[in-house]
Amino acid sequence: MEFNNNFILGxxxxxxxxxxxxxxxxxxxxGIAAGHAAAAVGxxxxxKGDITSTMLLGQxxxxxxxxxxxxxxxxxxxxxxxLP
Amino acid sequence: xxxxxxxxxxxxxxxxxxGVFSYELFGQEVWITTTHVCVLIVMLVLTVFxxxxxxxxxxxxxxxxxxxxxxxxxxxxxxxMVGSTMGKNxxxxxxxxxxxxxxxxxxxxxxxxxxxxxxxxxxxxLPLGLLTFTLIHFNKFKYxxxxxxxxxxxxxxxxxxxxxxxxxxxxxxxxxxxxxANVLSGTVMMALVYGLLSKIAIVWPAVLHVYFDLxxxxxxxxxxxxLTMTYISDAMTTE
Numbered sequence: 001m002e003f004n005n006n007f008i009l010g011x012x013x014x015x016x017x018x019x020x021x022x023x024x025x026x027x028x029x030x031g032i033a034a035g036h037a038a039a040a041v042g043x044x045x046x047x048k049g050d051i052t053s054t055m056l057l058g059q060x061x062x063x064x065x066x067x068x069x070x071x072x073x074x075x076x077x078x079x080x081x082x083l084p
Numbered sequence: 085x086x087x088x089x090x091x092x093x094x095x096x097x098x099x100x101x102x103g104v105f106s107y108e109l110f111g112q113e114v115w116i117t118t119t120h121v122c123v124l125i126v127m128l129v130l131t132v133f134x135x136x137x138x139x140x141x142x143x144x145x146x147x148x149x150x151x152x153x154x155x156x157x158x159x160x161x162x163x164x165m166v167g168s169t170m171g172k173n174x175x176x177x178x179x180x181x182x183x184x185x186x187x188x189x190x191x192x193x194x195x196x197x198x199x200x201x202x203x204x205x206x207x208x209x210l211p212l213g214l215l216t217f218t219l220i221h222f223n224k225f226k227y228x229x230x231x232x233x234x235x236x237x238x239x240x241x242x243x244x245x246x247x248x249x250x251x252x253x254x255x256x257x258x259x260x261x262x263x264x265a266n267v268l269s270g271t272v273m274m275a276l277v278y279g280l281l282s283k284i285a286i287v288w289p290a291v292l293h294v295y296f297d298l299x300x301x302x303x304x305x306x307x308x309x310x311l312t313m314t315y316i317s318d319a320m321t322t323e
Binding site for chain 2: 057
């Protein structure tokens with residue numbers, strides 16, 4: 001079956017939009033990490049520096065999956081791999 | 085492109101890598117891109133800084149003042165970071181980790197000065213990831229010997245080896261993609277703001293610059309170095 005290029009571009013845009021939904025997971029994960037860090041600081045205010053750096057490190061690692069979704073969206077929109 | 089009142093613009097949205105000029109090498113067309121130029125600028129800045137720093141430290145005084153303070157602060161901070169993460173393994177890695185830390189940091193925040201950050205090009209971050217990969221496996225073979233490496237691969241069962249291998253290969257890919265995608269997302273966001281809202285983009289994008297360039301860039305630099313150190317000291321521990 002033959003598709004014209006505009007159809008493929010439109011579907012790529014929809015796919016890009018769907019791919020960015022991957023951002024939900026890291027959002028929830030980072031929120032949980034920040035919440036637990038806040039609880040930890042409440043329990044032991046002396047360790048605030050250590051807790052903050054550990055939290056930021058964990059959040060940055062958790063962010064990766066969301067960024068993969070973003071990368072897929074970018075590839076679909078700007079590299080256009082599906083076009084013949 | 086649909087244009088509302090706010091979005092009316094003649095400006096092109098532009099965040100891709102551009103070729104500056106091309107030349108022939110062994111029958112292949114090779115492009116010098118904006119990334120090369122930006123890496124060169126970053127390298128130039130770092131070289132000038134280090135030459136000046138070296139000259140200052142040659143006539144160092146007992147009580148530091150002025151520029152000597154700054155240099156000592158930077159070196160001490162990086163040393164402490166490596167020392168507190170790697171413990172007794174830190175000796176050989178202070179130079180390397182410090183170097184990539186400064187390079188990635190300056191690359192990430194070069195977006196502030198109107199450059200396209202070199203780390204927003206996968207061609208820059210993949211070699212950094214591969215360097216980490218090489219270091220991990222060199223140290224693994226050096227400290228755990230071949231028997232230890234094979235034992236590590238066959239953990240927990242021998243038929244688990246392919247999955248462990250995929251896990252090993254995923255390390256440099258995820259390291260480099262993380263850095264690349266973070267910086268790229270910042271670059272794209274700033275390009276969208278300047279391109280689509282060019283009429284009202286006055287002064288307030290500075291806030292976004294602080295977040296995307298300074299905060300995000302610094303965090304990602306820290307994360308890259310931290311993970312590199314963790315993986316290397318993991319590889320260096322023998323049972």
